[in-house]
Amino acid sequence: MKAYNWGILGTGNIAHKFARALMLLDNAHLYAVGSRDAGRAEKFAGEFGFSRHFGTYEEMLADPGVEVVYISSPHSMHMEHTLMALRNGKHVICEKPMSITAAEVSLMSDEARRSNLFLMEALWPPFQPSYLKAEEILRSGKMGRLLHMRGKFAFVSPYDPELRTYNLALGGGSLLDIGIYPVMDILRYLGEPENIVATSVFAPTGADESTAMIFRFSDGRMAEAYSSFGNMGGVSTEFYCEKGNLILTRGRDRNQHLIIEMQGDVDDRIFTPPAQGYQYEAAEVMNCLDHGLAESPVVPLSFSLSLARILDEVRRKTGIRYPGRDR
Ligand SMILES: NC(=O)c1ccc[n+]([C@@H]2O[C@H](COP(=O)([O-])OP(=O)(O)OC[C@H]3O[C@@H](n4cnc5c(N)ncnc54)[C@H](OP(=O)(O)O)[C@@H]3O)[C@@H](O)[C@H]2O)c1
Known part of the structure; x- marks a missing residue:
């Protein structure tokens, strides 16, 4: 089995979780x-056992040993950093959202394709055991046709500009x-909407504190999505089907739940993947590279582009602006 030399760009909250997860994979070498800070890089390397640490992103990306970043x-920096990594010949998995606008996602995808390098947006839900089980049930047909979806992602992030x-x-x-998560789920299962109604509540900085969306599809189905930093609404995606409902949710304990409601029965299945x-998602990157694929069939670049297009349209409807980044 080929082992891949990983490079991590940035040492924040999610980088810690990702590094811990990489340690579980035999074919991942924490390289x-x-x-931006040499001391932080050294501390992070020591915590997880990375072989090398650099006080700038440029130096890390120039290291010929790094294969996947x-x-x-x-x-706001995903595009700049992804392009920098690709131009240094590295394969890339980039945190969500891939970038601020669909035009930027398109540019990043073009660069990856031109360079024949792997690029994937780090959308982790489709790889989770609860999602795979839900997908299996939906595909089996035993719930009947999917008629409607409702997704939410809400927690309190106390205001600090x-x-x-x-x-x-x-x-x-x-x-x-x-909000990208419920929108992603809706896109995966119902496709691109033909009409979007949306509204936001804004924080003093101009960032949307909360956004509510309704999607309508050409076949008459609808879906609702909601995101907020203003309440503890939690995380869930509900699938309303002809013969019952599926609910994918995450408990406060971080466990993944798949609740199956059918003919009066409620079956709550709990999944507790390590890390x-x-x-x-890291295993998916290496599996694709093993098979010579420059895109993941699960989260292809066309999916990230569709997702970014929907988010652009929601922003257009609600007035969410990123100065200097809008079309
Ligand atoms: N997949 C998931 O479940 C998940 C969860 C949380 C976040 N995310 C995504 O991951 C990305 C990072 O989120 P996070 O929560 O890890 O953020 P965070 O804790 O603030 O970390 C971001 C890191 O980026 C680097 N950085 C570079 N320029 C920066 C700047 N001007 N200001 C602040 N940091 C800068 C910093 O690393 P250095 O100082 O070491 O350079 C910093 O530690 C976001 O795009 C977010 O959407 C994904």
Whole structure:
């Protein structure tokens, strides 16, 4: 089995979780970490056993040993850092959202294709055991046709204009940060909507604190999505089908639940993947590379582009703006 040398760009919250997940994979070599700060890079390398650490992203990306890079900087920097990694000949998995606008996602995809390098948006739900089980049930036909979907992602992020969640310069706002998840689920199962109604409530920085969306599809089906940094609404996606309902949710304990409601019975299945399941998306990257694929069949670049297009349209409807980044 070929082992891949991983490089991690950024040493924040999610980089820690991803590094911990990489440690579970025999074919992942924790090779290098790059930070804006040499001390932070050294500390992170020591914590997880990375062989090399760099005080700039440029130095890490110039290291010829690095084969695959995980981009974990704030959203507003995903494009710059992904392009930098690709131009240094590295395969890339980039945190969600892939970038701020669909035009930027398109540019990143073009660069990856031109360079014949792997690129995937780090959308972890489709690789989780609860999702795979839900997909199996939906595909089996025993729930009948999927008629409607409702998804939400809401938690309290106390207001601080400097925080990543509220600072527009870092891509702040609930839609791109967490609303992307219910929208992603709706896109996966119902496709691209023909009409979107949406509205947002804004924080003083101009970031959307909350966004509510209704999608209508050409076949008459509808779906609802909601994101918020203003309440503890939690995380769930509900599938209303002809013969019953499926609910994918995450408990406060971080366990994944798949609730199957059918003919009065409620079956609550609990999944507790190690490292919160972040290893599965990393395994997908290496599996694709093993098979000479430059895109994941599960999360292809066309999917990321469709997702970004929907988010653009929601933003157009609600007035969410990122100065200097809008079309
Ligand atoms: N998949 C998931 O479940 C999940 C969960 C959380 C977040 N995310 C995504 O991951 C990305 C990072 O989120 P996070 O929560 O890890 O954020 P975070 O804790 O703030 O970490 C971001 C890191 O980016 C680097 N960075 C570079 N320029 C920066 C700047 N100007 N300001 C702040 N940080 C800068 C920093 O690393 P250095 O200082 O070491 O350079 C920082 O530690 C976001 O795009 C977010 O959407 C995904």
